Amino acid sequence: MALVNGNFAKLKESYLFSDIAARVKAFTEAHPDKKLIKMGIGDVTLPLAPSVVEAMTKAVQEMGHKETFRGYGPEQGYEFLHEAIAKYYARHGVELETKEIFVSDGAKSDCGNITDLFDDSNVILVPDPVYPVYVDTNVMRDRKILYMNGTPENDFLPMPDPAVKADIIYLCSPNNPTGAAYNKEQLKAWVDYALKNDAIILYDAAYEAFITNPEMPRSIYTIPGAKDCAIEFCSFSKTAGFTGTRCGYTVVPLQLTRKSPEGNEMSLNKMWLRRQTTKFNGVNYIVQRGAEAAMSPVGEKECGDMLAYYRENARMMMETFDKKGYKYYGGVYSPYVWVKCPNGMGSWEYFDHLLNDLAIVGTPGAGFGTMGEGYLRLSAFGTHEGTKEAMERIEKDNI
């Protein structure tokens, strides 16, 4: 008799963004005349950068000719993309070896798949509120999960508690959903904690490109000792508009090792290579050429202009909330503005109000954890026109 993984019964019925999509679909079906402004899921709206399109077009042509056609590529990505990523990191002050870089279809997949490398006895520490993938993928393995609260008092940046013993720590900075970003001292405290406890930090840097202040860390590897305790996930989705194109990468330092329950010292880099070569067949050549172009100095400049466009949306949002006297977080090093729901409303209550009365889609903070209750996340990845109109609607809202 086949038995299924009963841990799935411990998950919520549906994934947060699928749940919201279903509510939005019901709303648009009931009100086809209303102009809905989507500021929910962090999905980009600007087209791919010109140099990315050019590189991908050239790659399509190569695939159409016998002499330049390519079949299976290396599961961990082509060397040309590793080199482009290593150079991008070097421009931002981090030296990586190309063997430390693994290309994938995105940070979400890798954040989930990385659970394969760790024994189920590990104690997991996650911030609350948090990107639901970290929690759900560990619930699927029935692992013990501890939460550390993100609150207005700690600016939604929980710090290590020496009394808490955790083995695997998830950090996301700039944070999804709150938009808060750790500075170097704060990140150093986490690296020190991980080294002291032989723990591993799983560092999600998907939003690093939103950091404009050179004093703020864009990679955990800017912190001494991080290569002995951290794996970093990153993505072209938010940096280069690849949400539909799909490409990301994970950095697993060559020197990173931990013991197995049998007492064998094992290389995480070798384990991840083994995992990927077994379960993954790589990202397609065309997309990897596009990603390489996005990492080139010209591509980085073009993508930088896209990020500036989204930052302007965030600025418009913050301006409106200032006028309304709403408390908010994020928006500075992040495409997300994390706003305190007005009049003591609950997250879903304010979500419903925005949807039904103002035709604006947000993401209820409660969907990211119990500490997100009473907050709502708005994404700055929309158009200027849409954001402006949404802010006008909020400004006129009589609550």
Ligand code: MLT
């Ligand atoms: C979000 O809206 O939180 C993100 O777009 C989800 C993701 O990156 O998977």
